Amino acid sequence: MPRADAVSNRARIVEVARDLLNSTSELPMNAVAKAAGVGQGTLYRNFATREALLAEVYRADVDQLVASAPQLLAEHDAATAFRRWLDNVADYARVKRGVLAALEPGPGHALAAGHSGPIGEVIEVLLAAGRAEGSIRADVSAQDVLLLLGFLSREEAAEPAHHLLDLIFNGLRTR
DSSP: OOOHHHHHHHHHHHHHHHHHTTTOSSOOHHHHHHHHTOOHHHHHHHOSSHHHHHHHHHHHHHHHHHHHHHHHHHHSOHHHHHHHHHHHHHHHHHHHHHHHHHSOHHHHHHHHHHTHHHHHHHHHHHHHHHHHHTOBOTTOOHHHHHHHHGGGGSGGGSTTHHHHHHHHHHHHBOO
């Protein structure tokens, strides 16, 4: 079992890398170590390569996005939970754009493809709750929503994301 300080260092490194991706796609490892307040040895013990660090940032964001849906459904009606979850998607997409921009095309696309399953599953849970409530159209699939959300990975979608998510959400709702 890792020591508490090692777990804390790893989490801080991932959080710092995530924050740095908002300002640069280059993500120099020495800048991550410095901003996280750890030495190069600690950084490379946790993440042997820049790609490994980027993959962990991406994985952590996918996990957070997927885990947010049940909590939102517990606190809100299905339609409100789905819309708030879409706001979380906008935050996730910003990190995804940064990670994919920092990776070479091959590894980045493989990384993104590997996480569409858990995201698609949580979309289906949200859709099913909305259908049961009568607030979400019955003819919409998780794959439909994934395709619509694909635009968030594009750089030009960065600023108007919430407006575009409103358009998507309003199209999912029953009349």
